[in-house]
Structure formats: structure tokens, C-alpha cells
Amino acid sequence: TFICVIVVVSTERAVTCDDSHNVQHLSCGVGSVISVQAALYGRADDETCSEGRPQSQLSNTECSQDGTVDVLKRRCDGKKECEVITNIVHSSDPCPGTYKYLETNYTCFPAIHTITCEHSVAHLYCDEGQVIFVYGADYGRRDHTTCSYKRPASQIENVYCSNPTSKVAESCNGRNICSISASNSVFGDPCVGTYKYLEVSYVCECKWIKGPFDIICNPQQW
Secondary structure, eight states: OOOEEEOOOOEEEEEEEOOTTOEEEEEOOTTEEEEEEEEEEEESSSSTTOTTOOGGGTOOOOEEOTTHHHHHHHHHTTOSEEEEEGGGSOSSOSSTTSOOEEEEEEEEEEOEEEEEETTSEEEEEOOTTEEEEEEEEEEEESSSSTTOTTOOHHHHOOOOEEEEOSHHHHHHTTOSEEEEEOSHHHHOOSSTTOOOEEEEEEEEEETTOSSSSSEEEOGGGO
């Protein structure tokens, strides 16, 4: 008999007004990772980020840039924390003269989150009767502190070196145990001279479940 636990998730909302150095911060608690559900760069109402702004900058409430959610998902999905500077989400101005903002709706899904420094090996594993489903993986560097021990400043200063990769999923999905090297030979080199790390988020699925998050089985209760 299979006894399973239904996972309940809540949706979070983050809004950041559009100034060149404003940073939107998304975060999840221990044992969970970000899944971006929707994102808007533009304006959908005349109240958000309206303080001190003339009505002429707020009246266009049908202003949005295509592809915003894709940018947020590539940068943030599968991570415990994620920072986004507003000016990286827009490649053009979707509505000149309108004061815009970045609005992101995301959920925090339960997941196993691992970090493996460059030249080491990542080990993913699940309990007996379960298999790996990789939710997200990045090879590169997003901060100054991770995998920084005894590294010169020149090797950890580039924190905009994040390369999403499908290779972990291709190698590990559907397996009970999986090992993969955190190296340029596997993932390529997204930033030459920077000391990198492999960041992976994954869940352990029952073999008979189609989706990764709808139901999480508890093998100890079988």
C-alpha cells in the first residue's frame, strides 16, 4: 500500500519599482526552492509604484514586455535565493513615458538543493523505490562567498556567470543514484578565469507519479 503526503505550496509576490539599481530579491525557506509562475515588467494598474508620479506616467495599464517570465525563470528557478536587477529584464521599453515595475509571482517547492565546487563530483541520490527528477541546474557563479575558500579575489569577483544546463537532468532523471562532475569538460566554461560551482535542485519521485510536485511519497510508510 502506498501512503503519500500531499504537498501544499503558497504563492509569493514581489514588486520592485523600475530604477536602474533596484534589486528584486526572491527567497524560499529551508528545504524549498523557487519556481517562478508569472512575471510582469511594465504596468498593469495605476496604483503599484505610483507614489510621487504624475498621472500621465500611470495611465497606461496595459504595458508589458514579452519574455519577462522566461528571464526570471532562467535566473531563479531551482534556487533558494535569487536577486534580479530590474534593468536586466528589459531589452527595450514596452511603453515609453510610463513608469514601470517588475512584479514576480513565485512558489516555494520542496526540493533537495546541492552545491558542488568546480573539480569535485556532485552526488544525487534518493531512497529505495524513488527516482531523481532534476528541477533546475546551473554551472557558474552567482555570489562572492560560495566555494570561495582560499580562492583569489580575481576568481570570485564575476557573480554574473550563471549558465543554466539541462545536462544534469539528461544524465540523472529517472535514476536512483547519480554522480556528475562539476567541470568545464562537462558543462563548458561560461566565464574563463572564474572559479565555478554546480548548483542543483531535485526531488525524489515515486516511479508511478507523472509530475514532480503533485505528490511526494513517503517510502518509510509503505
